[in-house]
Amino acid sequence: MRNPKAKLLLGPGPSNSDPRVLRALSEPTLGHLDPDFVAIMDETTELLRYVFNTKNKLTIPISGTGSAGMETAFMNMVEPGDKAIVCTCGIFGDRMVDVAERAGAEVVKVESPWGEPIDPEDVKKAIRKNPGAKLLAIVHAETSTGVLQPLDEIVELAHEAGMRVIVDAVTSLGGMDVPVDRLELDFVYSGTQKCLSCPPGLAPVTVNEAAAAFIRDRKSKCRSWYLDLGMIQRYWGSERFYHHTAPINMIYALHEALTIVKEEGLEARYKRHKEAQAALIEGLADMGLKPVVNEPFRLPSLTTVWTPDGINEAAVRKTLLEEYNIEIGAGLGVFKGRIWRIGLMGTNARRHYVVQLLGALKDILK
Amino acid sequence: MRNPKAKLLLGPGPSNSDPRVLRALSEPTLGHLDPDFVAIMDETTELLRYVFNTKNKLTIPISGTGSAGMETAFMNMVEPGDKAIVCTCGIFGDRMVDVAERAGAEVVKVESPWGEPIDPEDVKKAIRKNPGAKLLAIVHAETSTGVLQPLDEIVELAHEAGMRVIVDAVTSLGGMDVPVDRLELDFVYSGTQKCLSCPPGLAPVTVNEAAAAFIRDRKSKCRSWYLDLGMIQRYWGSERFYHHTAPINMIYALHEALTIVKEEGLEARYKRHKEAQAALIEGLADMGLKPVVNEPFRLPSLTTVWTPDGINEAAVRKTLLEEYNIEIGAGLGVFKGRIWRIGLMGTNARRHYVVQLLGALKDILK
Numbered sequence: 001m002r003n004p005k006a007k008l009l010l011g012p013g014p015s016n017s018d019p020r021v022l023r024a025l026s027e028p029t030l031g032h033l034d035p036d037f038v039a040i041m042d043e044t045t046e047l048l049r050y051v052f053n054t055k056n057k058l059t060i061p062i063s064g065t066g067s068a069g070m071e072t073a074f075m076n077m078v079e080p081g082d083k084a085i086v087c088t089c090g091i092f093g094d095r096m097v098d099v100a101e102r103a104g105a106e107v108v109k110v111e112s113p114w115g116e117p118i119d120p121e122d123v124k125k126a127i128r129k130n131p132g133a134k135l136l137a138i139v140h141a142e143t144s145t146g147v148l149q150p151l152d153e154i155v156e157l158a159h160e161a162g163m164r165v166i167v168d169a170v171t172s173l174g175g176m177d178v179p180v181d182r183l184e185l186d187f188v189y190s191g192t193q194k195c196l197s198c199p200p201g202l203a204p205v206t207v208n209e210a211a212a213a214f215i216r217d218r219k220s221k222c223r224s225w226y227l228d229l230g231m232i233q234r235y236w237g238s239e240r241f242y243h244h245t246a247p248i249n250m251i252y253a254l255h256e257a258l259t260i261v262k263e264e265g266l267e268a269r270y271k272r273h274k275e276a277q278a279a280l281i282e283g284l285a286d287m288g289l290k291p292v293v294n295e296p297f298r299l300p301s302l303t304t305v306w307t308p309d310g311i312n313e314a315a316v317r318k319t320l321l322e323e324y325n326i327e328i329g330a331g332l333g334v335f336k337g338r339i340w341r342i343g344l345m346g347t348n349a350r351r352h353y354v355v356q357l358l359g360a361l362k363d364i365l366k
Numbered sequence: 367m368r369n370p371k372a373k374l375l376l377g378p379g380p381s382n383s384d385p386r387v388l389r390a391l392s393e394p395t396l397g398h399l400d401p402d403f404v405a406i407m408d409e410t411t412e413l414l415r416y417v418f419n420t421k422n423k424l425t426i427p428i429s430g431t432g433s434a435g436m437e438t439a440f441m442n443m444v445e446p447g448d449k450a451i452v453c454t455c456g457i458f459g460d461r462m463v464d465v466a467e468r469a470g471a472e473v474v475k476v477e478s479p480w481g482e483p484i485d486p487e488d489v490k491k492a493i494r495k496n497p498g499a500k501l502l503a504i505v506h507a508e509t510s511t512g513v514l515q516p517l518d519e520i521v522e523l524a525h526e527a528g529m530r531v532i533v534d535a536v537t538s539l540g541g542m543d544v545p546v547d548r549l550e551l552d553f554v555y556s557g558t559q560k561c562l563s564c565p566p567g568l569a570p571v572t573v574n575e576a577a578a579a580f581i582r583d584r585k586s587k588c589r590s591w592y593l594d595l596g597m598i599q600r601y602w603g604s605e606r607f608y609h610h611t612a613p614i615n616m617i618y619a620l621h622e623a624l625t626i627v628k629e630e631g632l633e634a635r636y637k638r639h640k641e642a643q644a645a646l647i648e649g650l651a652d653m654g655l656k657p658v659v660n661e662p663f664r665l666p667s668l669t670t671v672w673t674p675d676g677i678n679e680a681a682v683r684k685t686l687l688e689e690y691n692i693e694i695g696a697g698l699g700v701f702k703g704r705i706w707r708i709g710l711m712g713t714n715a716r717r718h719y720v721v722q723l724l725g726a727l728k729d730i731l732k
Contacts, residue, residue, distance in 0.1 A: 001409075004402055026388040030380075102590065223590075
């Protein structure tokens with residue numbers, strides 16, 4: 001018996017899917033080479049370029065969730081034996097290390113404490129010590145800590161050293177500016193279930209000319225057949241070469257979700273995310289709750305907050321979910337039991353949802 | 367502008383999604399650790415065991431399309447350097463060779479001509495010549511040729527030689543018996559968009575105890591993080607260890623599709639597929655069109671037929687799609703331009719759809 005009740009999803013993702021997106025999901029399935037579907041694919045790539053704010057030709061959704069986007073990046077951008085500098089200050093940076101090693105990279109880690117961003121000075125040192133490194137990877141929006149990573153200086157250092165740059169924008173795309181073209185980021189991946197308010201299942205990626213050329217001229221075959229962009233781009237390009245059957249209905253949903261973003265406009269959307277977070281931080285402060293991350297490193301779409309002393313934080317989350325139909329996220333790793341993760345992503349980044357959450361929290365904690 | 371028109375999908379897949387499945391897709395998105403969603407996950411694995419007709423504990427949907435199922439099989443079942451015997455007589459056997467090699471296998475091919483099954487004698491010879499081979503892989507239902515591969519003798523040979531067996535059941539699961547437990551198949555994968563009549567996007571897999579133990583005791587890490595069953599099974603098991611965010615709404619759809627299969631019953635469903643094909647073959651014979659594959663090797667869910675002499679087969683398919691709203695498939699590889707592939711899969715395996723197709727074909731060819 002399956003009858004999922006609508007809840008307010010204010011955790012680290014998925015966020016609520018827009019009702020228009022849910023309706024798009026149930027449109028009739030078409031063949032993956034049907035001219036009507038091919039037209040939808042073309043429009044989807046155009047809309048993705050708008051949302052990524054890029055001119056990159058190779059801008060497509062990968063047929064898996066955000067983590068498949070991460071794997072696509074490393075499988076395609078690493079030749080076995082390549083040295084890669086991977087920055088990590090949270091779960092998703094750690095995941096990058098694991099994924100990079102499985103793709104055959106020799107990984108050099110640059111770390112900083114959880115709740116803080118990576119220090120460009122540490123990157124500078126790592127580059128100096130590893131002159132042959134081919135790749136730098138970094139998380140733009142670390143969902144496990146709520147840290148927004150400034151990219152300018154680090155990306156510039158990497159590019160000066162001739163390195164390719166991979167950026168994880170899973171929790172930033174659609175909620176704040178991702179400087180794809182401005183910083184000439186080589187490979188950026190994201191997910192659909194965060195600030196795009198589309199169900200999980202696709203990983204939008206964008207690849208610049210330099211990275212596309214690298215993929216074209218690889219010496220070794222990509223270790224993943226399923227995620228081999230050399231082949232996948234021939235299906236998304238004018239050739240329409242069959243690779244695997246695209247997740248047709250999920251593409252409808254993404255098409256609708258991106259259309260909604262474009263209707264609102266990127267700047268208005270970014271502003272809405274910032275304003276919603278400001279209301280949340282103010283309300284939490286009134287309750288004596290302090291954010292984990294200091295400005296200017298606070299991620300607009302995901303706020304981390306220290307849990308109040310002397311309460312059972314898991315019990316609070318359980319009550320929130322069961323009695324108030326609101327989901328918020330637990331802490332992971334070193335933050336387990338010590339923080340909450342509150343997402344205001346996509347359609348959920350609105351003041352009235354903040355008020356709803358704060359009211360419920362006050363009711364439980366009183 | 368996205369407004370996909372409903373068409374009758376009688377190609378090699380996707381088949382039409384059942385309307386109930388499309389409605390399930392648009393149910394509200396839940397969090398991937400929400401107790402209500404976790405209950406749906408548990409029911410989905412139970413239903414998958416019913417459809418695979420297996421007691422295998424490790425029976426789950428992988429978060430990608432059918433080809434991700436293939437990649438999951440080889441990434442988890444191959445240790446780099448393992449010798450693998452891969453049987454191929456079509457596109458999907460060829461794909462297995464490529465995927466196995468990328469996973470690090472040393473591949474020995476056993477081939478037969480397109481349109482015919484693999485000969486167990488050839489497998490016997492290959493096993494004799496390669497006494498150290500660890501793995502045998504074979505396609506049960508070759509979608510590029512319409513061949514149904516008898517498995518009993520070949521699987522027995524492989525198991526006698528101590529080899530693990532991977533079977534591709536993408537186009538057979540839900541349309542005919544897949545002998546998972548009877549032949550103790552080690553790893554079987556499928557897709558949702560064929561005989562399950564669910565949109566593409568998930569790959570059901572089932573893994574027996576021996577294969578699960580192999581995966582648990584691997585010496586090397588699985589080359590794919592995203593498809594690492596050692597980790598994924600901890601999310602689908604009672605531990606609920608977070609790996610990646612499941613494609614929530616696609617799981618709803620699969621849950622509904624499997625429920626529909628169970629309501630009908632496996633035997634009734636298999637019978638319906640056979641009867642629909644018999645009606646198709648009879649109708650094609652009346653038009654002078656001959657099947658490519660001889661009995662008993664004809665795949666019930668996908669019929670391949672030689673195109674009539676002296677016509678432009680691509681133009682016929684185009685007219686069928688544009689004027690009659692019916693999709694059928696083209697030939698691939700050596701069959702390009704020479705055959706049509708007509709799928710009667712899942713909800714589409716019904717006589718009245720056969721009559722609709724035959725009427726349209728006669729109208730075009732008259």
